[in-house]
Amino acid sequence: MFLHKDKDVKEVAMDMEGAVGVVKRVLIGPQEGSDDTFMRLFTMKPGGHTPKHSHPYPHLIKWLSGMGVILDGEGKENKIEVNMSAFVPKDEEHQFRNPSDYETCSFICVIPNPDKVEK
């Protein structure tokens, strides 16, 4: 088995168009021996957000800190915070936002290996 501290995992700024203030760490992926399922840790600065997009794989979300908003495929803004989880089905348009003026937020996002997903 393998274990490590979040801070020892390389952080990468999310540079997709439409991403603002988002940093990703792949906590568990191929480097840790997990080829089929990836666990990523995201942090978003106050006012930050991911792109509004969709893809052919789902998201399993566990909120860790701060407040968040998930924009769903119907354009609804769903509030999420610690002690909550969310599931975004494949192909549903979505966006994660940090609505706070002062507090960074963080969440876990689990996905199947995108390279193994039927396109």
Add this chain to the structure above:
Amino acid sequence: MFLHKDKDVKEVAMDMEGAVGVVKRVLIGPQEGSDDTFMRLFTMKPGGHTPKHSHPYPHLIKWLSGMGVILDGEGKENKIEVNMSAFVPKDEEHQFRNPSDYETCSFICVIPNPDKVEK
């Protein structure tokens, strides 16, 4: 998409032989629309532990609160706490323990749908 609070998810005492003081909540599974990957929340009372066992699917672990020990396939006790993650490969014997005398611990454990895993 779907989201809910942990406390609104039914808790089930883990009644496998060798489990002590462990409660499971399936935060994301078939009921939430996720057929391939399940996200479970476990809590363990002080002194509690899961069975020492193995199975043909891995665990992706994110520790949420308290302290834990993961016994690995080589018999080594690995300490884990908040801001850490762990990966237990398929077929590796393992056990989760709460070594604290007073504090409950909690962690996320992600697995593939066991019914879809090659036995």
